[in-house]
Amino acid sequence: MPLMGAAPSPERVSSATLQNAFAAAAAEYRVPQSVLLAVSYLQSRWDGHAGAPSVTGGYGPMHLTDARTALATAPHHSEGTEDPRGDDARPALRPQPDLSNAADVPARLSTLVKAAELTGLSPERLRTDPAANITGGAALLAFAQRDLGVPLSADPADWYGAVARFSGADDSATAAAYAHDVYDVIRTGGERTTDAGQRVALAAQPRLAPRTAQLRQTGLRAPAAAGTECPSTVSCEWIPAPYQQFGDDDYGNHDLGDRPKSQSIKYIVIHDTEGGWEGVINLVQDPTYVSWQYSLRSTDGHVAQHVKAKDVAWHAGNWYVNAKSIGLEHEGFLAYPDSWYTEAMYRSSARLVTYLAAKYGVPLDRQHILGHNNVPGPTTATVPGMHTDPGPYWDWAHYFELLGRPVKATGRKNSGLVTIRPDYAANQPVFTGCVAPGEPCAAHGSSDVRLYSDHDEKSPLIKDVGLGTTPGTGVNDISSRVSTGQQYAVADRWGDWTAIWYLGQKAWFRNPPAQPTAVPAKGVVVTPKDGLDSVPVYGRAYPEASAYPAGVPVQAVSPLPYRLPKGQQYVVGDKVPGEYYYAVSFATDAHKVVVGKDEYYEIQFGHRVAFVRAADVRVSAS
Template sequence: MVLRLMLSVVLAAAAPLVPADPAPTAVFGAAAARYDVPRDLLLSVGYAQSRLDQTASGQVGAHGIMQLTDAATLPSAAALTGLPQRELRTGLAANVSGAAAVLRSYADAEGLSAVARSDVNRWFGAVARFSGAADPAVARLFADTVFAQLASGFAAGPFDVPGRPVAPDRGKLAAVPAWGSGDVGIMSADYGPAVWAPADPGNYTVSNRTTSYPVNYVVIHMTQGSYAGSISWFQNPASNVSAHYIFRSSDGAVTQAVREKDIAYHAGNWDYNTRSIGIEHEGFVDNPAWFTDAMYRASAALTRNLTTKYGIPRDRAHIIGHREVPGATHTDPGPNWNWTYYMQLVNGVTGTGSGTVDTASTNLNVRGGPGTGFAVVGTVADGAAVTVWCQAAGTTVTGTFGTSNVWNRIGTGRWVSDTYVRTGYNGFIPGVPRC
């Protein structure tokens, strides 16, 4: 293993240094070619880590588009590439190149030949190790996420990776149950949909809050990192942090890390910690791509459950953001969190609408917000079926069904004018939340 790692260092040292910061699409191609890592695999790791956002400011000690960590991947990347850590933290090309070098070193450690490296399915073990998770189940969760993204395809900014068949070779991790099944499928005793994955005992205080402390608040957080990374961080005895629940962005899956009766270390204020349930949501405060309808709705269902169980009023005085905790130094859940939408869901306004696009033949532009002043982010075909998650007033438009200022959100950051969607209603749909 040492010989292989030394060989990786020699290969890196012999290669030319990474250019300043070329176009993002070129960065991944160059790093993939230099270290013989499949390009789309490298992109999928970055998508799982940051939604391919170099400005992502992660959990303590995680940096850039690939979320290189001070504790593991960053020093390894520096040794393998010869680049200074400060450049690896902040430079796009350096950050991606560093991650590619580390992934290649892990593939070398597993004995992958050049032929094996050409098969994306053989990289599962290297990707799992890149997660930095000490728990094999969490490492597998991260790698499963990366390969599931390859299977489904994903898009972010200039990147559009189409889906393809995958059959990952999980190696020794094949014996580790998938998240939500087998031994890892022990479900929460507090909330049925949640998988139970306890935080390190040093990261919370055992209590009995049915008799010791009243639960008066639900505190909403953003993880500033990935779902698997956050579960792993709560299991790390050095972190000294935890929350009761963590939600995944893509589908609203939920893991519980601390029992509701116990005191999680999430609010940065002991008094509020003793009297609240902390809920983390996968993502970064500055990137609305993480704020999916699936996550909002799953989180709101838990908050409805908690408010019923503990008699917490369903209002903004008792369902608060981390930034609203007295003395808080954090800004989460940030300006992209839609409190209007979330509180309607918590209070039972949970309907969705269905409709059919009707433009009389042409594609319909999809906007990044509720109005013609927002950028076009895609199109939907005439006759396409859409789900309306929520609605808002915006620019007045005249279309197939008259003139209206109602806009329908049909996905995260995706809006169309209601005047081009046949929903069975003229304007706002009863039971569908307002955005």
């Protein structure tokens, strides 16, 4: 597909235009300019991020890595009070993971050091000067080409092996997937305005056929792909999460199931790891802790599968969602400190999600492709402890472009619904707490839009009664935020402002016609049935008591601390029967799927989704 555009920021490249920097570095190190441009696009989409590091300590347009501290951070599953299993039928399990056996920083996370050695440029300059960073990337590609014994050819087809090596992958399938993406960028071509306001262009070469046989010269190992459930378009290996019993009555770290035969898969949940790859892989192999189906590596998009799709992993903090979902962990940090994710990981993730969605019938929309921060607390007590990854810096608009479902207008002007759709690069709300509590985060594009109690940015922010805290600008405070792709019913309009129904309140956001933060939409909404002042809202769609067979304890249908008032409308994502997967023992003979007669509508209620009983609401088209 054509390369995506981005709005400029005030930052500017001082030493040369970025296009000239690519040309100069390519000439100096005798690397085809198209190869250098395409590698950089796959690393960073040509963005420099003002010298701030990526989630794995990568810097600049070439994503040169220097991540000596990236492996020292505990993963997000060890933070807060969220029970990743999210089932009050079984005691919560919150052990602290042991990361002491995490590996040393691998070579793929220290390419900036090698680039400094090859170019004689200082590490600081390679981090902060985009032109120098591009020079470092060219030097690394030329070094890889010479190391393979291949001439420094002017033909981009001759650089397949060097591109595969540049990925930093330690297996041939990952390196090949990375190189394939680079050459796909060259064949497609395109142009884009970067976050520094630089226009960069790459001429398309649609007939270019790289010499893929060079992969054999790289000496990379074959991956352990047997047993994986991945499309052929990604590199995938099997690193199983153990299903083991420990102690007298306990086990971990997932449950065996028979999906989709026994119950449907409705959701795919996007997480970030809040930790480096090696520590996270160690964590998922701990039988006493948590699990998820897939992990994705930032530097090259490599995928590891840990739990079969038929089985239920413990990842989302809500048992109903866990039992109906597949969890994907993306190597990264929600706010460390600038939190940008690589194009290689976005593309690999999108290919995997497209494959899974088609296989299991999961709709490609924001009420089925959820962030962990969109998963509701299952009960009132759990709401404050629910997690907030992948955070405001995950580029949902770009991700859905890669999924082949771009976020766009589906309704007419002044329609009754809107889809949140800010310009990611230009939309830079102030967040705090990325580096230290209360301190502003680095200015950065965001998928999130802030909500106010009136059409005035000096008015109070919207309050989430379930959190019981004063709303603020903290990077983890989702009480007064909406995100790209989410849909809401319009409650009011005032000049450049639009109000939506949100958590039972009228919530305002700036939506000027010249730079809209939402686009018109159409869809189905619910409101309380006539005669009802309000109806309860739930964090899980459990069956009625009469549906439970003997031997399966009845699970409470407990409402959250919210109400859906009359006169308000909320967008419907799905209609589902009440369902509960009983699995609290290591032996699977007692496991049962309980399906009730009561039905629920999944709705976009606040930043998170929620459920209302179909018997309580009236449905209408907007």
